[in-house]
Amino acid sequence: MEKATFGAGCFWGVEATFRRIDGVDDVAVGYSGGASRNPTYENVCTGQTGHAEVVEVTFDPKRVDFEKLLQVFWACHDPTQHNRQGFDVGTQYRSAIFFHSPEQEEAAQKSLQALQESGGANGDIATEISAASDFWRAEEYHQNYIEKQKGGRRGFF
Numbered sequence: 001m002e003k004a005t006f007g008a009g010c011f012w013g014v015e016a017t018f019r020r021i022d023g024v025d026d027v028a029v030g031y032s033g034g035a036s037r038n039p040t041y042e043n044v045c046t047g048q049t050g051h052a053e054v055v056e057v058t059f060d061p062k063r064v065d066f067e068k069l070l071q072v073f074w075a076c077h078d079p080t081q082h083n084r085q086g087f088d089v090g091t092q093y094r095s096a097i098f099f100h101s102p103e104q105e106e107a108a109q110k111s112l113q114a115l116q117e118s119g120g121a122n123g124d125i126a127t128e129i130s131a132a133s134d135f136w137r138a139e140e141y142h143q144n145y146i147e148k149q150k151g152g153r154r155g156f157f
Contacts, residue, residue: 007052007096008077009085016146023064070111080123098132
């Protein structure tokens with residue numbers, strides 16, 4: 001099993017999207033990319049911690065490769081938005097790929113460049129690509145949030 005960590009706005013819909021991918025074993029929502037330890041949702045929402053809302057995807061690379069996860073990442077949000085997705089505004093909603101290996105970093109850079117060159121992003125890509133740091137699991141009520149809601153959105157794919 002390997003891990004991939006993505007920030008693409010509010011983590012609820014992103015989590016639901018990645019859960020539907022064959023080869024993904026688990027998806028947890030949480031916070032990464034900031035300086036404070038053990039952040040809470042309330043702390044992160046202030047925009048003062050530096051954390052992004054992220055999903056940590058545990059996947060079987062024999063069943064789904066990192067490149068496929070990158071395709072899902074690019075498609076499930078607008079990577080041209082700086083520190084926002086839709087009505088959600090703030091650094092915690094930034095577009096980010098937190099890589100776990102040199103191979104993931106290279107794949108992320110290549111996919112960003114390919115998307116930018118293709119014109120498929122409809123603007124300059126604002127996605128941050130940086131090394132994975134501590135992942136802080138979000139409070140339990142955030143885990144599987146969409147699935148817990150009656151009639152809730154089920155993800156993008």
